[in-house]
Amino acid sequence: MRRLLVAGGSLALILLIAVVLISTGLIGGGTVGATFRDVFSWSVGGGGGALQPGVAPAHSWTETERGLIASLSIDRLPPLPPDPSNAVGDSPDAVALGHALFFDSGLSPDGSVACSTCHQPDNYFTDGKVFANVRDIDTPRHTPTIVGVAYSDWFYWDGRKDSQWAQALAPQEAAIEHGGTRTAHARYVLSHYANEYEAVFGPVPDFSDTSRFPPEAAPVENETAREAWEGMTEGDRGAINRVFANIGKSIAAYSRRILPGRSRFDDYAAAALVNDQAEMSELFSAQEAEGLRLFIGKGQCTDCHNGPLFTNGTFHNIGLPLPEGSRFDQGRTQGTYQVVEDTFNCLGEYSDASEEACVELRFIKLEGEELVGAFKVPGLRNVAHTGPYMHNGIFPDLDAVLRHYNHAPPAFPGHSDLVPLAFTVEQSEALKAFLLTLSAPPDAPPELLLPPNDE
Amino acid sequence: MDMDDGMSMDMSGGSMAGDALDPQTTENGLFTVSAVSRLDPVVINETHAWTLHIETDDGSPVTDAEIAIDGGMPEHNHGFPTAPRVTENLGEGDYLLEGMRFNMGGVWVLTLEVSSGGQSDTVTFEFELK
Numbered sequence: 001m002r003r004l005l006v007a008g009g010s011l012a013l014i015l016l017i018a019v020v021l022i023s024t025g026l027i028g029g030g031t032v033g034a035t036f037r038d039v040f041s042w043s044v045g046g047g048g049g050a051l052q053p054g055v056a057p058a059h060s061w062t063e064t065e066r067g068l069i070a071s072l073s074i075d076r077l078p079p080l081p082p083d084p085s086n087a088v089g090d091s092p093d094a095v096a097l098g099h100a101l102f103f104d105s106g107l108s109p110d111g112s113v114a115c116s117t118c119h120q121p122d123n124y125f126t127d128g129k130v131f132a133n134v135r136d137i138d139t140p141r142h143t144p145t146i147v148g149v150a151y152s153d154w155f156y157w158d159g160r161k162d163s164q165w166a167q168a169l170a171p172q173e174a175a176i177e178h179g180g181t182r183t184a185h186a187r188y189v190l191s192h193y194a195n196e197y198e199a200v201f202g203p204v205p206d207f208s209d210t211s212r213f214p215p216e217a218a219p220v221e222n223e224t225a226r227e228a229w230e231g232m233t234e235g236d237r238g239a240i241n242r243v244f245a246n247i248g249k250s251i252a253a254y255s256r257r258i259l260p261g262r263s264r265f266d267d268y269a270a271a272a273l274v275n276d277q278a279e280m281s282e283l284f285s286a287q288e289a290e291g292l293r294l295f296i297g298k299g300q301c302t303d304c305h306n307g308p309l310f311t312n313g314t315f316h317n318i319g320l321p322l323p324e325g326s327r328f329d330q331g332r333t334q335g336t337y338q339v340v341e342d343t344f345n346c347l348g349e350y351s352d353a354s355e356e357a358c359v360e361l362r363f364i365k366l367e368g369e370e371l372v373g374a375f376k377v378p379g380l381r382n383v384a385h386t387g388p389y390m391h392n393g394i395f396p397d398l399d400a401v402l403r404h405y406n407h408a409p410p411a412f413p414g415h416s417d418l419v420p421l422a423f424t425v426e427q428s429e430a431l432k433a434f435l436l437t438l439s440a441p442p443d444a445p446p447e448l449l450l451p452p453n454d455e
Numbered sequence: 456m457d458m459d460d461g462m463s464m465d466m467s468g469g470s471m472a473g474d475a476l477d478p479q480t481t482e483n484g485l486f487t488v489s490a491v492s493r494l495d496p497v498v499i500n501e502t503h504a505w506t507l508h509i510e511t512d513d514g515s516p517v518t519d520a521e522i523a524i525d526g527g528m529p530e531h532n533h534g535f536p537t538a539p540r541v542t543e544n545l546g547e548g549d550y551l552l553e554g555m556r557f558n559m560g561g562v563w564v565l566t567l568e569v570s571s572g573g574q575s576d577t578v579t580f581e582f583e584l585k
Binding site (some may be wrong): 064065068070071072153302304305307308312313314315359360362363364365366367368370415417 | 468500501532534536537538553554556559561585
């Protein structure tokens with residue numbers, strides 16, 4: 001394995017001096033970092049423009065910085081791995097069925113709500129609202145995008161689901177979302193999509209006996225539906241659960257095809273990788289490059305927003321303000337217990353995964369103060385188009401987000417992982433300018449971005 | 456490790472130089488512990504396993520150890536994003552440590568409390584992912 005820096009003797013000496021100075025507290029790390037960066041740029045950053053010692057030109061990057069920039073590039077995104085818990089996740093027939101179901105408001109009792117009601121293809125699969133809202137009722141959280149989330153280990157802001165298909169099921173029965181029941185959903189899908197279902201999952205079960213399979217039965221808050229569910233035999237409940245899970249697996253087969261596209265930043269990263277400064281300056285303004293420099297450097301943004309999707313996929317408390325009149329949201333502290341107990345989790349009987357494949361669930365972190373009020377780090381691709389921001393939609397625009405990061409108030413309860421950026425107005429503007437370079441239309445077959453009957 | 460683009464730079468944005476931690480003696484000198492990752496290179500955002508090896512101070516393998524795991528990023532005041540644990544005694548002083556995950560670059564610590572023969576001792580590894 002190569003060491004990170006391949007530096008000449010003089011550079012190594014400078015680095016050594018810098019480390020000694022930092023470790024002895026004589027000067028701060030940031031100062032040394034800047035000094036070191038400038039020297040390093042001067043030594044190896046050739047290829048374009050006259051370099052002034054001590055002044056880093058906009059597109060002059062050290063080898064380390066170029067490595068870090070490349071690590072964020074979509075070129076580093078591996079092919080989407082299979083979801084071992086969903087055996088039909090990559091079946092074209094399941095994609096077709098899921099595509100239809102995603103846009104079908106028949107999966108709600110009043111015919112008004114489909115997945116696409118909140119996850120709107122024209123809005124990067126978000127809804128532009130503070131809170132997800134259907135029938136004029138707010139849910140407690142903001143609608144996240146589904147673009148690229150197939151790479152996630154956890155779903156929902158608090159990670160209370162561990163697969164896309166298990167996630168897709170929960171809104172179906174949430175009273176203020178689709179508001180359905182699993183017996184009604186199973187019956188609807190088997191009658192409207194019998195052939196499509198059979199093509200993916202085999203023979204359609206017979207649920208015509210309403211004394212065994214009540215029209216509306218589910219383990220939900222609604223007392224009538226819950227009692228009907230509890231009155232069913234275990235075997236009949238299992239048969240319904242199986243079809244319900246298959247509905248989720250079909251929807252997931254569709255939504256896993258919605259991947260992030262190539263943004264202007266990704267072209268810049270490719271140019272940075274080969275140190276093509278002419279190309280870099282064509283692609284990014286000096287301000288955008290400065291924003292990138294802050295993002296990977298002083299801002300420490302890549303602590304959490306790292307990798308090609310700009311997320312480490314885990315949960316952090318960043319001391320967000322509470323919306324007026326709302327109570328503290330426990331976030332991950334509750335999500336962990338919910339996913340462990342979920343009937344449809346990776347280790348459950350409706351999952352297609354072996355126990356060994358359920359690594360994330362088997363080694364889930366259940367305890368720790370850092371889980372209190374922690375929420376999943378959202379990816380930043382298309383961040384310009386997916387506001388309002390945060391799990392509670394508390395910030396209407398990126399300026400408000402950056403104000404929060406600049407001040408970083410302490411969290412209560414819990415512990416905030418932020419340190420105040422205290423950026424100048426110019427720095428904040430540069431960081432925002434960089435974030436705006438992360439936009440690109442989703443990478444998916446065009447027909448999947450429209451309802452099936454619009455094809 | 457050679458990168459596929461042939462560039463002489465580490466491209467991961469958070470990886471360990473090498474796949475092994477140098478053997479270290481526990482605080483009271485009872486055991487020597489070494490750790491090798493089964494993921495090479497060790498990179499961020501990937502849950503993976505390590506093989507631990509434990510010997511007594513005279514070099515004999517410790518084959519009946521109980522091992523408790525702790526660690527995280529002291530500078531960031533958080534632990535591992537997962538709950539790693541030893542899941543299997545592989546024999547000859549080797550143990551399988553599963554559920555390891557790092558979610559950002561920086562300095563990490565891994566603390567092992569090793570118990571064997573009625574005695575316990577602790578060792579803390581410190582390493583950086585860059």
